[in-house]
Amino acid sequence: MKLTKKIMTLFLVALLCTFTFASTAFAAEPSITVSKGTAQIGGEVTVDVAISENPGFAALDATIAYNEDVLQLKSIDTTGKLLGQGGMVSPNVTSGKISYMNTANVTGNGVLFSVTFTVLDNAALGDTEVAVNITNCANASAATVSSLVGETKGSVTVVCANHAWDEGTVTKEPTATATGEKTYNCTNEGCDATKTDSIPALGNAGTGNDGTAGGDQTANNGDQTANNDGQTTDNNDQTNNGDQTSNQTGSNVSPKTDDAGNMMALIVMIVVIAGVGGIVVFRKKASAM
């Protein structure tokens, strides 16, 4: 009995440990994210700084860090964002800092504020880092919310204002029914921009032509067989012609008719010559008699 109790206790402890571990493992951590953006040289780009699994905060200080050779900070926007709903917010475009104070905790999830940059005219093409560092964060009880303190990185991809597209490569072959795809890459150094064009489906034209041609060829073969009688030499030529002119049914018929006509004329001539020859021979024989 004592052994059974011990086993049961051990089993329950193990079960409890499993549940505790599982719930800890699956609980999402509070986090700040900085979105990615793309902009042309001389253009503007906005990145969102957002919060998820918000544990609740009432005061927050953030510093925005970026490459000043590539980007220029234009505005920090809180309108319609979490930091724009009550409390006091003071964004400073010159220093790239934003401070927020409230008496009650902000508990929602979503975009805290947005940052808009202008891409400098002489900026290098490619990715440039945009970091947001939460230097201080506290809740309404003045306790530090350490899970939100720290740096988070996003990025802005700078592309050229006028892409120089290459000749493109077929990335998806079109079929009779489905459209294909051609992908073009910008050849300007440091620009990763791509664009795709669709290639129209091939349709039924190809298969239909083949089928019809096959039918014609069969008909021509029939004609050629009919012409076989008495024309051994000429028939060889016609067999070759049959392959070459399989798509030209109309023109194929008339030359054959001419050939047959010529042959008839030749036969008539042979008969006539033979006849004349026969008469000459007969006359010679007759005169010799």
Ligand SMILES: [Zn+2]
């Ligand atoms: Zn480009």
